[in-house]
Amino acid sequence: MSRLPTRSRTAAATGAATRGLGSTLVLALGTFAVGTDATAMAGFLPSVASTLRVSQAAAGQVTAVFAISYAVFAPVLATVTARIPRRALLVGSLLLLTLADTAAALAPSYAALMAARVVAAAGAATFTPAAGAVAAELVPPAQRGRAFAVVIGGLTVATALGVPLGNLADRLMDWRAAVGLVALLAALCAAGVFAVMPALPGQPRVPLRRRLQALRHPGVVAVLPLTVLALTAGYGLYAYAIPVMHTLGADADAEMWLLALYGTGAVLGNLISGTAVDRYGPIRVLAAAFTGIAVAMAAAAFVAGVGVRWLPLTGLLMVAWGAGGWSMTSAQQVRLMSAVPQEASVAIGLNSSALYLGIALGTGLGGLLLHASVPVALAACSALAVLGLGYLALTRHHR
Known part of the structure; x- marks a missing residue:
């Protein structure tokens, strides 16, 4: 069996690493959708408070409920979804986020909005850890820092744009239409992940107690x-x-x-x-x-x-x-x-x-x-x- 020269093997490894790092860009699209969902709400909380007839302090709890729900859901959902193939899991979690945001846009009451935000947190808590783990699989260990930076880059760009865009959308339209646009963004990102992401198998199920x-x-x-x-x-x-x-x-x-x-x-x-x-x-x-x-x-x-x-x-x-x-x-x-x-x-x-x-x-x-x-x-x-x-x-x- 012939062997590649050292220079050829090095070039091949470098090319594979570059392709793996490039593949993480599509995961950044998903974390951008998740980050926009988490931050955009802050841009139009006064309108939410006015429409649903609650105080601005109560409207602000929508953000806190999302964060707390995410923190609780992440390890539980990682256990429940461990065996699901990675692409299906990533796309499914973004579609769940889409449905939750659609429900939030149509929420007739404060309680309904809070419930929709809890469901949205479940979708986000499923996607982000899975995206990070997939990024680690796509690149060599020496490039994990950069791979994580690309994936988390979606969150940081959403941080840069989420609140300003939410504030701008609130000025141009009502908050329900703005939340509907966030739902559309999540759906588009789900389509992008499905189209570009390579098929990866699920993982062995790890009991929650072990996690x-x-x-x-x-x-x-x-x-x-x-x-x-x-x-x-x-x-x-x-x-x-x-x-x-x-x-x-x-x-x-x-x-x-x-x-x-x-x-x-x-x-x-x-x-x-x-x-x-x-x-x-x-x-x-x-x-x-x-x-x-x-x-x-x-x-x-x-x-x-x-x-x-x-x-x-x-x-x-x-x-x-x-x-x-x-x-x-x-x-x-x-x-x-x-x-x-x-x-x-x-x-x-x-x-x-x-x-x-x-x-x-x-x-x-x-x-x-x-x-x-x-x-x-x-x-x-x-x-x-x-x-x-x-x-x-x-x-x-x-x-």
């Missing part, structure tokens, strides 16, 4: 709290970005482009960190991410506290906020998979649960602290990031 036993693994115990801390510190106040920006000197005309700057920072932070994880390892990337969050939020607290009102500075702070808050996800995924490589999908599912738990906690904490003042809320987020740095230092040897 939850992963929480007892020292490496998992060391890593998951960092996800919660990072999202609580870096993303928790995003639901209240508009009052934060107003305190920093922005007016209504500046809201859209400042939110876009936040999203730009999030996309750049995610992409750069994905490459950096492969080159420098997750610990250094996480240290840089938590430092970035701490500095950005402390600077914003100082600017808000002393009353500086200069839009270029506000724009810079929004970019830094987005970059710091979204530059840790790929590193956390790689770290968890290194801790329990034999249960990669379990690790990714648990990390997704921790991510949305952090969003829920941060949103709740932000709502409470904003009653004191915006500078206090920003300073608290900076303190949480410093706490994350300390925890990382204590647990950095867990691989």
